[in-house]
Amino acid sequence: MKFEGKTLRVVTNESGIATLTLDLKDSSVNKFGAQALAELADVVTQLEQGSTVRGLIISSAKDAFVVGADITEFMGWFQLDDEQLTQKLKQTHDIFTKLSNLPIPSVVAINGLALGGGFELCLACDYRVMADSAKVGLPETQLGIYPGWGGTVRLPRLIGVDNACEWICGGQQKRSDDAMKDGAVDAVVAADQVVASAEHLMQQILDGKLDYQARRNALQQPMQFSPIEKMMIFETVRAVVGAKAGKHYPAPMEAIKSVEKGIFQSIDKAVDTEIKGFVKMAKSPVARSLVGLFLNDQHVKKVASGYTKNTERVTHAAVLGAGIMGGGVAYQSASKGTPIVMKDIRQDALELGMNEASKLFGKQVERGKLTTDKAMQGLGKITPVLTYGEVENVDLVVEAVVENPKIKQSVLADTESHLRDDAILASNTSTISINLLAQALKRPENFCGMHFFNPVHRMPLVEVIRGEKTSDATIAKTVAYAQALGKTPIVVNDCPGFLVNRVLFPYFAGFSALLRDGADYQAVDKVMERFGWPMGPAYLLDVVGIDTAYHADQVMAEGFPDRMGHDGENAIDRFFSLGRFGQKSGSGFYQYEQDRKGKPKKLKSAEAESILQDLSGETKAFEDSDIIARMMIPLCIETARCLEDNIVASAAEADMGLVYGIGFPPYLGGALHYMDEMGLAAFCELADQYQHLGKLYEPTATMRDMAAQQKHYHQ
Ligand code: NAD
Structure with a gap:
């Protein structure tokens, strides 16, 4: 035959x-x-x-x-x-x-x-x-x-x-x-x-x-x-x-x-x-969501490969700041084989960063994924420094110092003066506009955002942010570096919060409004976890850090005052002013103790309950469906806005960004897919029931047009 x-x-x-x-x-x-x-x-x-x-x-x-x-x-x-x-x-x-x-x-x-x-x-x-x-x-x-x-x-x-x-x-x-x-x-x-x-x-x-x-x-x-x-x-x-x-x-x-x-x-x-x-x-809708995500993932990877076709790889990198994020980037780069210089201004911070990296390599050895020799070689790829000497010859620098525009601008300008003309500077800022940071630089074309998520070794997404002056070559090399780190890069345009945080903060605003109206934060956490989020909003804020969220919230309020500005003190403001920064300070919405393995254990906090009661007066019970709607509507509408404003190029990239960046429940397929499944007309109708909560709950004119024409975000 x-x-x-x-x-x-x-x-x-x-x-x-x-x-x-x-x-x-x-x-x-x-x-x-x-x-x-x-x-x-x-x-x-x-x-x-x-x-x-x-x-x-x-x-x-x-x-x-x-x-x-x-x-x-x-x-x-x-x-x-x-x-x-x-x-x-x-x-x-x-x-x-x-x-x-x-x-x-x-x-x-x-x-x-x-x-x-x-x-x-x-x-x-x-x-x-x-x-x-x-x-x-x-x-x-x-x-x-x-x-x-x-x-x-x-x-x-x-x-x-x-x-x-x-x-x-x-x-x-x-x-x-x-x-x-x-x-x-x-x-x-x-x-x-x-x-x-x-x-x-x-x-x-x-x-x-x-x-x-x-x-x-x-x-x-x-x-x-x-x-x-x-x-x-x-x-x-x-x-x-x-x-x-x-x-x-x-x-x-x-x-x-x-x-x-x-x-x-x-x-x-x-x-x-x-x-x-x-x-x-x-x-089943779950199959449509999960197959949709698979196809979105393929699309995102194809787009990334398109960027990197003619670019050289980063052979030597540096990271500024040895904190939670800087330390994470250093580990990730070293473990994937790209040597990296880790610079901080404090010796104790460098030691902490190296200890964290060493622990992560140790875990790989424990799990049988690395030999001790390979782990030592990996750790040896991180060079901790206090001065710029070793940074001068690298191809790409990730800036991960504190989230303060003035400090970032001064650190970036200072770093630029020590770099080769063709070296790339990338900021890991969570919210600050790349165009604003670029104002401090002589070579803004070599500058972009490279936004990692916490913990860096686990979270698959990296947002690569294109500023007005960022060159294609800079985007290409940064995307290539993200891929070399084993991450999924998505290129987005500049705005406060970029894609992921611009969408996440309206969700937090929904949460703050629920608390203001007397909802119990633990009940909200439970409902949202049952709905499929890896953690509820209160716990998430504690993990992100209430201080970080507070600063980011200010940037978002300034960037989008009509929707994200708020009068009066909300729960995040109050906790921030009391120094309850969440897990890092031992208390926030919850109280934290170390368990036997040294991991933070979340406990109920009577103190947090009384602080919140003081803010909102009486507690009130909400239906689960009410909580879900109040949390999800602002997030979904803001995702649609990001697509309309061309912050993100496609529905596939938007939905994938939310799943990979903040753990949006995969069975729902992302915010845009979620609205597609519900039907945009039904979604707008639901949102209309919450108009009294402000502009974050107002569907855009384009959404209403699409609803009238029975259009979908995903074809
Ligand atoms: P962090 O406070 O843990 O670390 C900041 C580090 O920067 C500190 O070790 C500090 O000593 C160091 N530093 C300050 N000035 C410096 C300088 N001039 N040169 C070198 N090092 C300097 O902060 P973090 O949580 O790692 O955040 C860093 C950046 O990453 C911020 O822009 C933040 O918004 C962003 N980010 C944070 C998260 C998160 O969940 N923590 C997630 C994504 C992005």
């Missing part, structure tokens, strides 16, 4: 062994889109109809085996009605079922990443040989769906129910040793041996040394468990998975249901069970 398609080819050798090589044209990876599936169906049908072929080997011509189904086609699927989607899934199942029932044995050579549909193809083969460097897995639940091409049917039969549920619900990529240990593959070999080993295995089957039919039959039977065994397995699995996934992410629990029913059914029936649950998940 011979086949030459656009996504795969088949050649048959003189011994009758056909090798199907997956090789999607004009792409660096293999993925299963409509074309690949059609060609696969064609080949499998030909093999099924009988030929001289005696065995089938499946391999890949790319570095990755198959990265999964083509996710860009998912949104189209989600728009199909239940029946159409069911039929579509059945078509793919037919291919995989035919493959698993071929009159000849099949062996797959997994040379690299095999994910989702790519791994489900492997599961439909009789034997799996895996490269030691490859990874396999079923990540679908991370997209709000679950494996829909036989993963919930074949994996439990192959590796057992507990393992399969862990693979499916965890969605992780499994290394070859784990895959071998769990029984998901039959052999692990060096990457350059994977095809040869698959051929060797095929020869053993053809020589009758391995009985593929017996193995196939065993794996196609319903599984056998007593009712007690079944109950024990699934009760445990459900408890573990349910606690981890949480109520906003239903796909893992739905996957367990499919496994639980399917293992006792014939393969055909189990496939129907899988399809039914899959359709339910695919039609």
Whole structure:
């Protein structure tokens, strides 16, 4: 048999062994889109109809085996009605079922990443040989769906129910040793041996040394468990998975249901069970949000790559300030291999910064991710200094000193005078306008914002802020540096607060107004955490620092006085004036004590309660929906304004910025997606009920126009 398609080819050798090589044209990876599936169906049908072929080997011509189904086609699927989607899934199942029932044995050579549909193809083969460097897995639940091409049917039969549920619900990529240990593959070999080993295995089957039919039959039977065994397995699995996934992410629990029913059914029936649950998940708003975020992430990465096409990488950097942020940037740069000079004006600050970096490297060693030697080498890439000497020759300097425009302007001007003419200066300011800071500089074209989030090693976003005079070359190199640090850069235009803080402060304003009107801050925290935020607004303010929030609030009020200016003292002002700066000072909205591991433990604070009561008078109970609306409306409207004002270039970048920068609940897909799902008309109607709270609650004219025309932010 011979086949030459656009996504795969088949050649048959003189011994009758056909090798199907997956090789999607004009792409660096293999993925299963409509074309690949059609060609696969064609080949499998030909093999099924009988030929001289005696065995089938499946391999890949790319570095990755198959990265999964083509996710860009998912949104189209989600728009199909239940029946159409069911039929579509059945078509793919037919291919995989035919493959698993071929009159000849099949062996797959997994040379690299095999994910989702790519791994489900492997599961439909009789034997799996895996490269030691490859990874396999079923990540679908991370997209709000679950494996829909036989993963919930074949994996439990192959590796057992507990393992399969862990693979499916965890969605992780499994290394070859784990895959071998769990029984998901039959052999692990060096990457350059994977095809040869698959051929060797095929020869053993053809020589009758391995009985593929017996193995196939065993794996196609319903599984056998007593009712007690079944109950024990699934009760445990459900408890573990349910606690981890949480109520906003239903796909893992739905996957367990499919496994639980399917293992006792014939393969055909189990496939129907899988399809039914899959359709339910695919039609859920969570799936639309999470797939939307995946596509947004791809867009953001593509935009970033566009910037960095012709730029050189930063080989040596510096950071000014060894505080929370400066220390974090130094660690991140060193751990990703770019040497960095860390300058402060205080020796004790440098020591603190080095200690923090050392602790973070230590954690990597504890987790087995780094050897002690590598950690020492990493730490050695940070040079702590008190003078400019070592800074003079670097390519890029991140300024991370205190959030005060005058101090920043003077530090930036001073630093510029010590730098090479082509060196870049980037400020990590949270809110201060880049154009304002640039006024102090002789080479404003070499200056931009580079806004990291706290804690730097964990938060994926970096906002790169373009000032009026910033050059393209400066943006390109700063974006490249952010990528080299393993971050996701988003380029935004200048304004107070840029994108993320401009949107976050209206949310805090919503919170302050709730407190003013007598809401209990702990109740608000609970409601917003249940709604999906990683922490409620009071706790978040304590973590950010009430002092930082106070200063930023002033900048925002000055920048947008009509919406963000406020008369009278709010909770942030009061706590600031009392020196209750949050976690860093031991008290804010909450009281903090160190736990046994030295981490701050959050406790109720009677003092904070009485301070707030003094500010607002009587406490008042609010409905959850009221709290959510009062918090979310200002944030959503300000996000829309950022898009209208061209602070951010696209809805995809805006939503991704909020998810990566402030942990906006991913199941809602970002502020703009959230409004799209609600419908802009319904959103405006809701906002209109809160007009008495001020301009932050007033939808823009463009929003109202879009609502009238039933338009969406995301197409
Ligand atoms: P911090 O107070 O922890 O650290 C500031 C450091 O700068 C101190 O160690 C101080 O000694 C040093 N410093 C002051 N003047 C200096 C000078 N002339 N040269 C060198 N060092 C000098 O502050 P931070 O929280 O790390 O914030 C730094 C910047 O990062 C601010 O602009 C802040 O708005 C921004 N930022 C903070 C966060 C956050 O969550 N903390 C998040 C994003 C951005």
